[in-house]
Amino acid sequence: MAVDREYTAAEVASRLAIEQVIARYVHAIDDRDYDTLDDVFTPDAKFDLSAAGGISGSWAADIKPWYAENLGVFENYFHTFMNIRVTLDEDGAGASTKSKVINPCGIRGEDGELHHFEIVGSYDDRWRKTTDGWRISERTWNHGWIWGDYPQAGLPAGDF
Template sequence: MTSTMSDRDRIVERLAELAAALDRRDWDALAAMFVPSATGYGRTGRDGIVATVRAHLGGCGPSQHLLGNHRVEIRGDEARSLTCARVHHQGAGEAAGLFYECFGEYEDHWTRTPDGWRITSRAFTISHDLGDFTVLRPG
């Protein structure tokens, strides 16, 4: 079967898969979004990226990463995407009833691999936030 999806559509779909992996705490799926040498969340390397995200979401209650206003620029086998995000995190355990919500923009750089588009670098710039950051904690 031949896919009619454009490269832009594939990248937007990968972003949705990444958001779902974060919300499901699917660490293997999260790792698969990045090339092994990727940078993101202040770390270098896929394992470091996953460890950092896990340290924030592992002990947090449910979260929802809402993405929109996708802007994707493709140049051959490289791409850059800018994506607005509204991310809600619910507290768990003694933090139940608390929440932390942030609003910002992801900037991702991509490369085309034999397995499809993968992120080479990721940055999230928070424009504003609400609530209690302490709901983010390791599991």
């Protein structure tokens, strides 16, 4: 059972800093500003995006180039993160978060029409406090569902 307690000033500062990094991610990904994401993830951050038909790998070597190459299929998207649960490690050097995600987006179908739908799921992230601030060192996507006018409904979710 969770017990509410007062947070120390250091805990409050870490929680706010982590939430600001999440905000940096949301705005950068929606703006397709992949270089700004270097200030969100450690270079060796490990990803598992396979639940959405994506890839697994490290940020700098695999995921960043994959984002730049594959996310262009979305004509628009608008990430929303909410209900962020932050758990700080006792030593203050690490943390974990679980974020609920709703991502309204649109893809042009083979019919030439723009199809809008929502991708729903959550991210489990591990964090490391670095000399440059808090950075995500591991990210796993937990796929919930896709609803709406998904033009590739016969394909596995995310197989774009």
